[in-house]
Amino acid sequence: MIVAQGLTKYFDTFLAVDHVDLQVPQGEVLVLLGKNGAGKTTTVRMLTSILRPSNGWAKVAGYDVVEQADQVRASVGVLTEHHGLYGRMTSEEYLQFFGSLYRLPRSESARRAKPLLELFGLDEARKKRLGEYSKGMRQKLALVRALMHDPPVLLLDEPTSAMDPESARTVRDAIARLRGQGRTILLCTHNLAEGEELADRVAIIQAGRILIHGAVEDVKRKLLGPVIYEARFAQAVTQAPAGLPAGVSFIEARGDALIFQVENPTEQNPDLLQSLMSQGLRVIAFQEVSRSLEQAFLEAVRNHGEVQNA
Amino acid sequence: MLDALRPSWVIIEREVRDQFRDWRIIFPIIGLTVVFPFIMNWTAKQMLDFTSEYGASVIADRLVPFLLMVVGFFPISVSLVIALESFVGEKERSSIEPLLNTPLKDWQLYLGKLVASTVPPLVSSYLGMTVYLSGLAIRGIALPDPAIMIQVVLLTTVQAVMMVAGAVVVSTQATSVRAANLLASFIIIPVACLVQWEALVMFWGNLSTLWWVLVGLVVLTALLVRVGLAHFQREELLGREIDVLKFRWAWSVFCQAFTGGARSLPEWYRQVISSTLRRLALPAGIAAALALVGFMVGMQLVERYPLISEGLDLSQAGGNLNQLLEIYPLLGAASAFGILWQNLRVLLLALVMGIFTFGVLGVLPLFATMGVAGFLSAALVGSGLSIWSMAALLLPHGLLEIPAAVLATAAVLEAGAILATPTPGKTIGEVWISTVADWAKIMLGLVLPMLVVASLIEVFITPHIALMLFGG
Numbered sequence: 001m002i003v004a005q006g007l008t009k010y011f012d013t014f015l016a017v018d019h020v021d022l023q024v025p026q027g028e029v030l031v032l033l034g035k036n037g038a039g040k041t042t043t044v045r046m047l048t049s050i051l052r053p054s055n056g057w058a059k060v061a062g063y064d065v066v067e068q069a070d071q072v073r074a075s076v077g078v079l080t081e082h083h084g085l086y087g088r089m090t091s092e093e094y095l096q097f098f099g100s101l102y103r104l105p106r107s108e109s110a111r112r113a114k115p116l117l118e119l120f121g122l123d124e125a126r127k128k129r130l131g132e133y134s135k136g137m138r139q140k141l142a143l144v145r146a147l148m149h150d151p152p153v154l155l156l157d158e159p160t161s162a163m164d165p166e167s168a169r170t171v172r173d174a175i176a177r178l179r180g181q182g183r184t185i186l187l188c189t190h191n192l193a194e195g196e197e198l199a200d201r202v203a204i205i206q207a208g209r210i211l212i213h214g215a216v217e218d219v220k221r222k223l224l225g226p227v228i229y230e231a232r233f234a235q236a237v238t239q240a241p242a243g244l245p246a247g248v249s250f251i252e253a254r255g256d257a258l259i260f261q262v263e264n265p266t267e268q269n270p271d272l273l274q275s276l277m278s279q280g281l282r283v284i285a286f287q288e289v290s291r292s293l294e295q296a297f298l299e300a301v302r303n304h305g306e307v308q309n310a
Numbered sequence: 311m312l313d314a315l316r317p318s319w320v321i322i323e324r325e326v327r328d329q330f331r332d333w334r335i336i337f338p339i340i341g342l343t344v345v346f347p348f349i350m351n352w353t354a355k356q357m358l359d360f361t362s363e364y365g366a367s368v369i370a371d372r373l374v375p376f377l378l379m380v381v382g383f384f385p386i387s388v389s390l391v392i393a394l395e396s397f398v399g400e401k402e403r404s405s406i407e408p409l410l411n412t413p414l415k416d417w418q419l420y421l422g423k424l425v426a427s428t429v430p431p432l433v434s435s436y437l438g439m440t441v442y443l444s445g446l447a448i449r450g451i452a453l454p455d456p457a458i459m460i461q462v463v464l465l466t467t468v469q470a471v472m473m474v475a476g477a478v479v480v481s482t483q484a485t486s487v488r489a490a491n492l493l494a495s496f497i498i499i500p501v502a503c504l505v506q507w508e509a510l511v512m513f514w515g516n517l518s519t520l521w522w523v524l525v526g527l528v529v530l531t532a533l534l535v536r537v538g539l540a541h542f543q544r545e546e547l548l549g550r551e552i553d554v555l556k557f558r559w560a561w562s563v564f565c566q567a568f569t570g571g572a573r574s575l576p577e578w579y580r581q582v583i584s585s586t587l588r589r590l591a592l593p594a595g596i597a598a599a600l601a602l603v604g605f606m607v608g609m610q611l612v613e614r615y616p617l618i619s620e621g622l623d624l625s626q627a628g629g630n631l632n633q634l635l636e637i638y639p640l641l642g643a644a645s646a647f648g649i650l651w652q653n654l655r656v657l658l659l660a661l662v663m664g665i666f667t668f669g670v671l672g673v674l675p676l677f678a679t680m681g682v683a684g685f686l687s688a689a690l691v692g693s694g695l696s697i698w699s700m701a702a703l704l705l706p707h708g709l710l711e712i713p714a715a716v717l718a719t720a721a722v723l724e725a726g727a728i729l730a731t732p733t734p735g736k737t738i739g740e741v742w743i744s745t746v747a748d749w750a751k752i753m754l755g756l757v758l759p760m761l762v763v764a765s766l767i768e769v770f771i772t773p774h775i776a777l778m779l780f781g782g
Contacts, residue, residue, distance in 0.1 A: 012556075012559055013559065013562075045548065048411050049544075050407075050410050050411065050544045050545070050548055051544070051545055051548070052545055070413045070415070071413075073411060073412060073413045074413045076411070078408070078411040080404065080407045080408060080411070081404075082403075082404030082407065083404075083408075084400075084403055084404040084405030084406065084407055084408055085405065086324075086328060086405060088328055088331045088332070089324075089328070097320065097324050098408070098412065100317075100320040101317055101320055101409070101412040101413070101414055102412060102413065103316075142408070145408065
């Protein structure tokens, strides 16, 4: 649904995006992570046919972003970083206006707007001028605007950044539902917990280059090493057990727990447990140590910095 | 076609509605539509009474249409503010990006904003003029000549569109309303001068000149709209940092365009200059045609203004020339340099005039110079000089000088055409620097060497031909 190959953008001599390759199949969410100025917005603007790539190509919803720009724009719903609403309009007028630009009849715009405004809790404020809206309300209305023409692809830049926790939850649930409806979503966020919750895939961008791109767990494994498991025992343990199965490495002992790194959990975890118990250790718990996307992101950014410094 | 205009109509509808919700636009427009014309009525009455005391009715006659123009102009000045707000304000508030994400085409958005910024002030202007004229009729003051009224209405309309079209060009070079307001002086000052000049013409009572002004303004407005359309692109509206002056970048753009990647002078002539010359074929053809027309117009003018030919006695020319050369030692390097400098100054003037009028006024120096040459040639031939002698006086240096002037003018025409042509991926600044570099290529690579040789011929050969011909 979204494919980019060697996507590059120069502003005069400044290289903003450097040979970006992306692939987001239909019905998946790709979370694009990166520091400010990493090239996320420029990438999104190329995918929405606002900026022309200096090199490379991209297709969105099957349309080429350069050759079929109109079709791309008609197929994409975009939530921009700055919502840019018109303060003297009401939300009803605003959505009618954008509906007209997507060539929706007035009655159809009204029909589509109503459930969306209700979903995001804006129904009661529909006659209010947008200048009186709070930041969160504006952000939700901008999201409604992006959904008005029922696009198969959504490009969302920081969709919950200005929202209270309740509104943010509503939006996250809505995004999950949209993915369930088969929409392809590219999400730029600095909220890594949110990214982890919603992402099928993740791409980390730094200085215009994609450092890593893939399924969330694959990315974590690549950046943080094999999965880590913690075994807790009925007694305190101080040293590494002998005769560990191949592919399992001991990391450390923590009071009544031992920490291991396992290359292939499906095959090696049963052997590991058997080995521990055969040594007389009474296992009372065995669980994966969760590693956040945030750790992976920081690791990626740090490694990139080291590579650059080297 | 109507279907393609529908999105523009949606933009117009929204923007006009938005304007009428802003008291900062409403109050001035109401004031200028309703209150201001009455003040002008009162002023007209006072002035008429005053001038009639001294029998200066002609001043009063000219004052009434002048005040009509003032009544019409004040409301349209608001269009500039609306346009800057509409084009740059949206950029500054980032409300333009959601618009750019829709399937709206660049020209549809441009047209919508252009019309929305122009029409409400224009309607206000028409209403104001109607109120003013009604006031005159009620007070029993004679209405101006219908032709002047039509001229004022048309000039007001064209000026409104011109200011908005100019505002769009300004907007492409600004990311904030503040920056745009600073740049707006490039519109306000020329338009203020224009209105003063129109007022002078009106008091002078030369209606035909005002028609020509109108034609000129229509052409300039059309070019401004074309330039605005060429540069009102999504890429330019969002993708660039344009508020900072980057000398190093500008210099590198210039050098790149100037050298064209050539590594040696022969390669530069072989590849860069030859390809530039090929590009200049059409503008060079136009410039040559204009030079010919200028020459012929000059020849025609001899019949209307036979001042020189009547008093010219060629039999004395040889002796006079000898005397002149004795008093002023003209045949030297200093004279050659003087001629060269004069020619270069004229061609630089053509560049300056052309670059601000998209090439249009850049042809004037060539046209005028050829007109003078035609006038003098016809005058001399009319006084008995044979065509062959005339050719012998003109052609030795003219064979280089005229093509050089044609080439330089063609480069200016080309620069104007490029500025008014869509150039995806380039800003106005970048295009402007590249066109100046193109002009510089032609000037340094061809025109300057040709002019140097021509000036040497004109100083060291042409006078001797003249002495031979006139028997000095």
